[in-house]
Structures are given as structure tokens and as C-alpha cells.
Amino acid sequence: MLATQRRAAIVSIVESTGAARISDLVEQLGVSDMTVRRDIERLDSEGRVERVHGGAIAVQPRATDEPGFSAKSSLMTAEKQAIAAAAARLVQPGATIGISAGTTTYELARAIRHLPQLTVVTNSVPVAQLLHETQSAGHVVVLTGGVRTPSDALVGPVAVNALQGLHVDRLFLGAHGIDESAGLTTPNLVEAETNRALVRASRAVCVLADHSKFGIVGLSTFLPLREVDTLITDSGITARARAVLEDSVEQLVLAAPASGAASGASVRTGPVTSSGAG
Incomplete structure (x- = not known):
């Protein structure tokens, strides 16, 4: 699995469940703990998930966000x-x-x-x-x-x-x-x-x-x-x-x-x- 595919999979898992633990992502994706941590850090910097202790949660829209x-x-x-x-x-x-x-x-x-x-x-x-x-x-x-x-x-x-x-x-x-x-x-x-x-x-x-x-x-x-x-x-x-x-x-x-x-x-x-x- 390419890095972009792996990160897309993490986003999909987090969005569908609301949150995901690093240990669960390691098991589901078949990669190392460090790889998942780096992916979460990258996705957090891009605003696609929110990094928390031990995993990631879905990004919550702000109360004033108004899409076109x-x-x-x-x-x-x-x-x-x-x-x-x-x-x-x-x-x-x-x-x-x-x-x-x-x-x-x-x-x-x-x-x-x-x-x-x-x-x-x-x-x-x-x-x-x-x-x-x-x-x-x-x-x-x-x-x-x-x-x-x-x-x-x-x-x-x-x-x-x-x-x-x-x-x-x-x-x-x-x-x-x-x-x-x-x-x-x-x-x-x-x-x-x-x-x-x-x-x-x-x-x-x-x-x-x-x-x-x-x-x-x-x-x-x-x-x-x-x-x-x-x-x-x-x-x-x-x-x-x-x-x-x-x-x-x-x-x-x-x-x-x-x-x-x-x-x-x-x-x-x-x-x-x-x-x-x-």
C-alpha cells in the first residue's frame, strides 16, 4: 500500500468511527506503530484528522464554517x-x-x-x-x-x-x-x-x-x-x-x-x- 493510500485509509477509518487508536490502525493496516504515528502527524498538519494521545479523532467543523x-x-x-x-x-x-x-x-x-x-x-x-x-x-x-x-x-x-x-x-x-x-x-x-x-x-x-x-x-x-x-x-x-x-x-x-x-x-x-x- 502506498503512503497516500494508507493515509486515505486512516482518514476513512477515523471518519467512519469518529476516532481510532494507533494500536487498532497498526493491526488493520499491517504497518508499524511508528509509521502510523507519522501518518497521523502528517494528516493532522493537513487538517484531515486531529491527533490526540494514543490515536486520532475526526475533525469537527467549526460552528461558523459555511461551505458554498x-x-x-x-x-x-x-x-x-x-x-x-x-x-x-x-x-x-x-x-x-x-x-x-x-x-x-x-x-x-x-x-x-x-x-x-x-x-x-x-x-x-x-x-x-x-x-x-x-x-x-x-x-x-x-x-x-x-x-x-x-x-x-x-x-x-x-x-x-x-x-x-x-x-x-x-x-x-x-x-x-x-x-x-x-x-x-x-x-x-x-x-x-x-x-x-x-x-x-x-x-x-x-x-x-x-x-x-x-x-x-x-x-x-x-x-x-x-x-x-x-x-x-x-x-x-x-x-x-x-x-x-x-x-x-x-x-x-x-x-x-x-x-x-x-x-x-x-x-x-x-x-x-x-x-x-x-
Whole structure:
């Protein structure tokens, strides 16, 4: 195994388990203790793992880190598409909905773009552009205005003021992170306030989040889990996260990325069942 392959393997092991002891890595990789120590030191200097006494732990994102839209678009694509397919089943022709900024909510916009006569309130520039280009469907798109963030969200006082007095039947809401105690969070304080305004304008809130969002805590909470009506995630979610959601949200949808399984996703109150989606 080449050094680059060995280090990639260490990163994979640490990220999948959260932490790894040097002795375990020595056994799994079949190399010396000193080689593993040097690899961990190199990976720590590159910011790929964090070196600790006796091993390494996964690098935790900072509460203020805010990846751009393009960077996030290439992550968890199959999971996002499955989540979007499940969410699209909740949208009927002629509906009035809200769609927040985010790459998973953008996948929802793609999934529903041909549904006729939708009225969509959004603070997402890519969502507004996508729906505006689908002119044959007769959409009415209300773009809030505001200051543009790295994730292509329009936020701030202009966006909040634009949402006052508006009412949508259901809001499809993304999140940077989801945590049992912190709830739904974002690294951007101004975006948090805009998301709260979107929630206030909505009769029901449906959160779209792939399994990688769980356990991440951004700088600012914008919605407690107990105020979520429906949460759609993918089948990669951990048993612990499932248990938390069962106790916290009203409805939970568990969507499986397409892999030959039957299409469809069930919405359940109480225990979660897994099914394919998209």
C-alpha cells in the first residue's frame, strides 16, 4: 500500500468511527506503530484528522464554517435526490409552498419544477432561477431579496420584511446541522433570523436533511426539533439519531437512495420504517 493510500485509509477509518487508536490502525493496516504515528502527524498538519494521545479523532467543523453552494452540491447527491423525491410527493399542483436555501431544497425544486401552477416563496437564488426557467408550468415565484450568502441564500432585514404578511401551506426547510439539544442550526446569524421568518410564514414545516447533518452544531439555532412537523432524511441515519427524531418530530420519513429498491417513501408517526425513494 502506498503512503497516500494508507493515509486515505486512516482518514476513512477515523471518519467512519469518529476516532481510532494507533494500536487498532497498526493491526488493520499491517504497518508499524511508528509509521502510523507519522501518518497521523502528517494528516493532522493537513487538517484531515486531529491527533490526540494514543490515536486520532475526526475533525469537527467549526460552528461558523459555511461551505458554498457549489461545494455542498457535490456531497451526498444520491441521498439528497432520494430525500427530494420523497418531499415532492407532499406537493400538489397549485400548491403554495416555501423553499429555503440549500442544496437539498434545490433538489426538491428540480423534482417539482414541472408541477403546474405552483406559488413558491423562496430566499434561494438557484431555486428561483430554476423555477423561473420552467415557464411552461406557470409558476409564481416570490424571491425575498436581501444580502447573498456563500450558500446563495438571500438573508437580512430586506428578506425578513419581504416575508411579513406572506403565508404558505408548507415550508421545505434545509439546515446546516441538526442536534438533539441545539435543534436546527446555521453558521450564519443573519440567515438564522431569515429562516425564523420563513417558519413564521408557514402553516407546516418539513425539514430536508441527509444523515451527515446530524450531530453538527452551527453558531445559531433557528428551530427546535419539537417544532418540526415532518423531517425527511435518508436511510444512512444512525440508530441514535432515529431514536431522537422519533421522540422529537411529529412525522419522520426515511428515504433510501435508488439502488434497485422499490420506489416510494412512507410518512409515519411513531416508529420509523425504511423504504426506497427515487
